[in-house]
Amino acid sequence: MRYPYNPENFTSFHSSETVYDKAFLTRLYREMLRIRRIEEEIASRYHEDEMKSPIHLVIGQESTAVGVCAALEKTDLAFCGHRTHGVYLAKGGDLKAMMSELYCRANGCAGSRGGSMHLFDKSVGMESSSAIVAGSIPTSVGAAFASQRRKDKFICVSFLGDAATEEGAFWEALNFAALHKLPIVFICENNFFSVCSPLEVRQPKVAIYKKAESFGVPSVQIDGTKVLEVYAAARQAVERARSGAGPSFIESVAYRYLGHGGATDDSASGYRDPAEVEHWREHDPISTFHDFLVSKSQLTATEIEQMEKEIRSEVLSAFEHAISSPEPGEEELMTHVYSD
Amino acid sequence: MPWAEALIASKAEEVEVGQEGRILSYVDALREALSLALDLDPNVFVLGQGVNDPRGMFGVTTGLHEEFGVERVFDTPLSEEGLTGICAGAALVGMRPVYLHNRPDFLLLAFNQIVSHASKFSWMDNGKGRVPLVIWSAIGRGWGSGAQHSQAIQGLLMGVPGLKIIMPSTPYDAKGLMLAAIADNNPTLIFEHRWSMRSKGHVPEGTYKVPIGKGVYRKRGTDLTVVGTSHALEVALEAMDELSPQGISADVIDLRTIKPLDEEIIFESLKKTGKILVVDTGWQMAGVCAEIGCLVAEKAFHDLKGPVRRIGLPDSHTPAGFSLEQYYYPNKEKMMGVIKEMVEK
Numbered sequence: 273m274r275y276p277y278n279p280e281n282f283t284s285f286h287s288s289e290t291v292y293d294k295a296f297l298t299r300l301y302r303e304m305l306r307i308r309r310i311e312e313e314i315a316s317r318y319h320e321d322e323m324k325s326p327i328h329l330v331i332g333q334e335s336t337a338v339g340v341c342a343a344l345e346k347t348d349l350a351f352c353g354h355r356t357h358g359v360y361l362a363k364g365g366d367l368k369a370m371m372s373e374l375y376c377r378a379n380g381c382a383g384s385r386g387g388s389m390h391l392f393d394k395s396v397g398m399e400s401s402s403a404i405v406a407g408s409i410p411t412s413v414g415a416a417f418a419s420q421r422r423k424d425k426f427i428c429v430s431f432l433g434d435a436a437t438e439e440g441a442f443w444e445a446l447n448f449a450a451l452h453k454l455p456i457v458f459i460c461e462n463n464f465f466s467v468c469s470p471l472e473v474r475q476p477k478v479a480i481y482k483k484a485e486s487f488g489v490p491s492v493q494i495d496g497t498k499v500l501e502v503y504a505a506a507r508q509a510v511e512r513a514r515s516g517a518g519p520s521f522i523e524s525v526a527y528r529y530l531g532h533g534g535a536t537d538d539s540a541s542g543y544r545d546p547a548e549v550e551h552w553r554e555h556d557p558i559s560t561f562h563d564f565l566v567s568k569s570q571l572t573a574t575e576i577e578q579m580e581k582e583i584r585s586e587v588l589s590a591f592e593h594a595i596s597s598p599e600p601g602e603e604e605l606m607t608h609v610y611s612d
Numbered sequence: 613m614p615w616a617e618a619l620i621a622s623k624a625e626e627v628e629v630g631q632e633g634r635i636l637s638y639v640d641a642l643r644e645a646l647s648l649a650l651d652l653d654p655n656v657f658v659l660g661q662g663v664n665d666p667r668g669m670f671g672v673t674t675g676l677h678e679e680f681g682v683e684r685v686f687d688t689p690l691s692e693e694g695l696t697g698i699c700a701g702a703a704l705v706g707m708r709p710v711y712l713h714n715r716p717d718f719l720l721l722a723f724n725q726i727v728s729h730a731s732k733f734s735w736m737d738n739g740k741g742r743v744p745l746v747i748w749s750a751i752g753r754g755w756g757s758g759a760q761h762s763q764a765i766q767g768l769l770m771g772v773p774g775l776k777i778i779m780p781s782t783p784y785d786a787k788g789l790m791l792a793a794i795a796d797n798n799p800t801l802i803f804e805h806r807w808s809m810r811s812k813g814h815v816p817e818g819t820y821k822v823p824i825g826k827g828v829y830r831k832r833g834t835d836l837t838v839v840g841t842s843h844a845l846e847v848a849l850e851a852m853d854e855l856s857p858q859g860i861s862a863d864v865i866d867l868r869t870i871k872p873l874d875e876e877i878i879f880e881s882l883k884k885t886g887k888i889l890v891v892d893t894g895w896q897m898a899g900v901c902a903e904i905g906c907l908v909a910e911k912a913f914h915d916l917k918g919p920v921r922r923i924g925l926p927d928s929h930t931p932a933g934f935s936l937e938q939y940y941y942p943n944k945e946k947m948m949g950v951i952k953e954m955v956e957k
Contacts, residue, residue: 385735407697410695419705
């Protein structure tokens with residue numbers, strides 16, 4: 273096993289003495305569970321070949337998007353790479369529009385122009401995403417720059433993967449954000465793999481957050497499987513950004529259970545040890561949070577059952593909505609090439 | 613309503629060709645455009661490596677940071693890809709960046725953000741996003757500029773949907789097109805030419821914009837149509853000045869913008885002359901010359917009385933050395949030779 277779960281490396285922000293109200297804790301749990309169920313439903317139907325879109329499922333990493341977005345205002349702007357579903361849903365993106373987009377329908381969030389890798393919902397601050405690794409990082413820094421110069425209230429959050437830190441654009445953007453003390457938080461979701469290439473063949477053995485730190489940006493590595501850790505770290509970084517003190521960098525470590533793309537676990541192909549996946553499943557963000565909430569008497573079996581029922585119904589209705597929606601016509605092709 | 617919006621809304625302010633106004637240098641005309649835009653719209657900002665130099669970038673930005681503050685006119689890290697994306701991001705949320713580069717060569721570092729991001733946001737966002745971004749650079753030539761400081765890369769970008777590409781040749785157009793570009797809601801590239809930037813001409817005071825996508829006749833004649841932009845067109849005009857006493861006359865069309873391309877003015881002239889020479893500062897192969905040549909062959913074949921001719925750069929790199937460079941760039945004599953051949957046939 274190359275990359276075992278190793279809590280010793282993580283900085284902890286969550287204090288066991290912090291008291292969160294039940295509604296908030298339930299919301300975090302529900303949002304993670306909802307993303308998991310949506311992803312599972314997509315995976316179960318992907319073989320039908322009706323969702324003609326490359327997908328990058330977020331199963332195993334739901335806690336990062338949910339924890340971070342819980343620390344944001346609706347007006348704050350989120351940007352991400354190709355693994356969009358978690359951020360889009362956690363930021364409040366419309367599920368029906370997302371499913372229509374995956375099913376290539378005219379009423380998809382991008383009108384069937386973007387697919388799974390280009391989800392956005394500007395009404396809730398899900399501003400942009402890019403299928404080019406690191407591509408949306410400069411965009412997010414530019415939006416943060418605009419916010420600072422215009423004295424707007426919003427801050428930006430840039431979600432990126434570990435491999436994005438191998439692109440020059442990331443360091444260029446980080447440098448500029450640090451230079452101008454821009455209101456932005458960089459969330460690096462480190463899942464150890466870029467497609468099938470492990471971190472060790474891509475980067476020297478220096479923790480990613482240590483490199484970001486060298487730009488004078490407060491940087492930490494956290495347990496990305498613990499939603500309250502993510503939330504607490506994000507909250508501090510968001511406050512820093514909002515106060516005008518500048519950017520922060522959070523390396524959130526979690527593991528993707530499935531392949532880089534597609535609906536299945538491709539570990540058997542040999543690029544990673546299937547036992548590693550099983551190992552990380554023991555630290556599953558949803559089940560560990562479940563156990564925590566139950567132990568604190570914050571969640572009951574009846575409540576979970578009710579939650580599952582509601583989510584199931586919402587998911588089925590979103591799929592039904594997408595499947596029964598019209599496909600775009602040829603006339604759509606040439607619109608919006610230019611803005612008026 | 614911000615000034616840029618107001619300018620877009622008002623077509624009446626578009627001016628076709630200027631014959632009146634003060635005599636101003638090309639560089640001062642550009643500086644005036646930036647100054648007016650900064651003054652009128654708080655969303656406009658000007659950036660680039662060296663814009664705050666005591667002499668400004670080629671004089672185009674001189675003193676602007678003192679007038680408008682370093683919050684709005686500022687020097688940048690080199691980071692061409694990063695900064696282009698940062699500009700696109702700022703534009704996506706409503707600002708109007710004007711990003712200046714010494715040379716188009718440096719834009720090659722930013723192709724990912726220009727081609728795969730800025731040009732696509734409006735389309736990929738299904739019309740919900742827009743990118744009012746201006747990227748300005750000046751094509752170099754001579755004195756050892758060589759293969760990496762003289763590239764005229766407009767042809768590489770002409771085929772990219774969603775971009776607008778402007779190539780002025782007069783101080784009047786430089787100012788009016790800069791203002792039009794800043795007012796435009798799309799990613800717009802302006803390729804200036806260092807040699808054109810030495811000229812002076814009539815430039816009205818105040819804001820006006822030259823329409824993007826409209827060419828203009830610089831000369832009227834009957835024997836052939838010469839079409840192009842920027843410094844290449846200036847050389848063509850000099851060639852026609854010398855040929856005129858020999859009884860040769862041409863429609864010389866300055867396209868001013870190569871994307872969108874003013875097809876109508878080309879076809880209108882070709883209908884009359886039946887012969888066309890396309891000139892460009894960039895490579896002849898697969899570039900502006902090739903595109904216009906193909907366009908004419910495809911849509912106006914019936915008007916052609918002879919083969920389409922083109923004069924751009926050869927399929928080689930710019931030499932830094934003086935004598936080799938003389939062979940590289942097409943000069944007035946070469947243009948005269950081609951034009952004579954075309955007329956005599």
